[in-house]
Amino acid sequence: MNLPTDLAISLRAVEKTYADFVLHPLDLELPTGQIMGLVGANGAGKSTIMRILMGLIRADAGEVDVCGHRLPEAQVAAKRDVGYASEDMRLYKTQTLRWHMDFIQGIFPEWDETYAAQLLKRFDLKSQQKLGGFSHGQRVKAALLLILARRPKLLLLDEPTTGLDPVARAEVLEALADVLRDESRSVLFSSHNTVDVEQLSDSISFIHKGKLVASEDKESFLSSWRRIICHGPWQDGLKDIPEVISARNNGSIIELKVRNAGDVFETRLAQMNLTVKAVEPMNLEDIFVTSVRAGDKS
Numbered sequence: 001m002n003l004p005t006d007l008a009i010s011l012r013a014v015e016k017t018y019a020d021f022v023l024h025p026l027d028l029e030l031p032t033g034q035i036m037g038l039v040g041a042n043g044a045g046k047s048t049i050m051r052i053l054m055g056l057i058r059a060d061a062g063e064v065d066v067c068g069h070r071l072p073e074a075q076v077a078a079k080r081d082v083g084y085a086s087e088d089m090r091l092y093k094t095q096t097l098r099w100h101m102d103f104i105q106g107i108f109p110e111w112d113e114t115y116a117a118q119l120l121k122r123f124d125l126k127s128q129q130k131l132g133g134f135s136h137g138q139r140v141k142a143a144l145l146l147i148l149a150r151r152p153k154l155l156l157l158d159e160p161t162t163g164l165d166p167v168a169r170a171e172v173l174e175a176l177a178d179v180l181r182d183e184s185r186s187v188l189f190s191s192h193n194t195v196d197v198e199q200l201s202d203s204i205s206f207i208h209k210g211k212l213v214a215s216e217d218k219e220s221f222l223s224s225w226r227r228i229i230c231h232g233p234w235q236d237g238l239k240d241i242p243e244v245i246s247a248r249n250n251g252s253i254i255e256l257k258v259r260n261a262g263d264v265f266e267t268r269l270a271q272m273n274l275t276v277k278a279v280e281p282m283n284l285e286d287i288f289v290t291s292v293r294a295g296d297k298s
């Protein structure tokens with residue numbers, strides 16, 4: 001079945017249960033031409049989502065569409081359109097990078113040799129070197145080169161920058177930003193590195209213990225959070241206010257981290273004899289740590 005392709009990814013009520021983990025009914029959409037960062041703590045379910053999208057595991061329920069192909073029925077067509085890179089990607093240690101490039105070129109007619117040559121240079125890789133002799137960072141870059149030069153419509157990247165030194169990270173991020181210059185391509189990447197996600201993404205999806213707690217464009221997501229510093233008497237009831245994700249006091253200074261708190265929120269604080277001294281934006285790292293520590297409230 002061919003479905004409309006204005007969405008690179010469409011998940012509807014997708015579920016997956018393992019012995020000790022439940023991916024709760026998940027709805028997720030990635031419009032074509034966008035880059036989405038998938039953020040969540042260890043074991044949140046990021047790789048599970050990636051593997052479902054790649055058809056490596058089957059969802060227990062729900063509908064999975066990738067580049068307009070319904071899985072699992074249109075698995076073969078979907079695999080042509082998707083490039084997937086993860087830590088468990090198998091490369092042959094005894095073969096050179098050139099051997100891998102020729103191998104992939106033989107399978108995917110879309111292979112772009114000019115682009116592959118540019119990536120070799122950008123990533124500072126030697127095509128005649130055997131993969132067994134590559135460092136971790138070089139292996140990650142080699143895997144990305146093999147996927148990017150195929151020019152797939154959708155890139156699924158599981159932790160693409162983990163374990164890379166700052167220079168290699170910058171090279172990889174630049175290469176990903178380049179991919180997006182072509183508006184028909186899309187990227188979903190998971191990362192623990194909130195700086196990368198904040199820098200690169202159009203939208204952010206936040207997953208916590210198998211539940212999608214937010215999936216929004218980056219600006220709205222970041223601006224929905226605030227750090228508020230106030231003066232006044234501490235009250236245990238602060239923690240029960242739904243918008244307050246975290247509340248801490250140090251003497252008469254109270255620090256609140258709030259989400260979706262409208263203007264009436266400050267009126268409410270005033271009614272509690274709290275004087276607002278500062279309202280500050282939060283970066284993704286702070287939001288991430290606050291959400292994970294707050295557990296289910298986020």
Ligand SMILES: Nc1ncnc2c1ncn2[C@@H]1O[C@H](COP(=O)(O)OP(=O)(O)OP(=O)(O)O)[C@@H](O)[C@H]1O
Binds near residue numbers: 021046
């Ligand atoms: N094949 C499997 N059998 C049983 N449990 C599994 C299987 N694959 C994953 N899980 C469990 O599902 C949960 C989510 O795993 P997943 O790899 O999706 O998390 P993640 O968000 O990618 O974590 P990390 O950031 O550590 O890579 C974990 O508790 C994991 O143990």
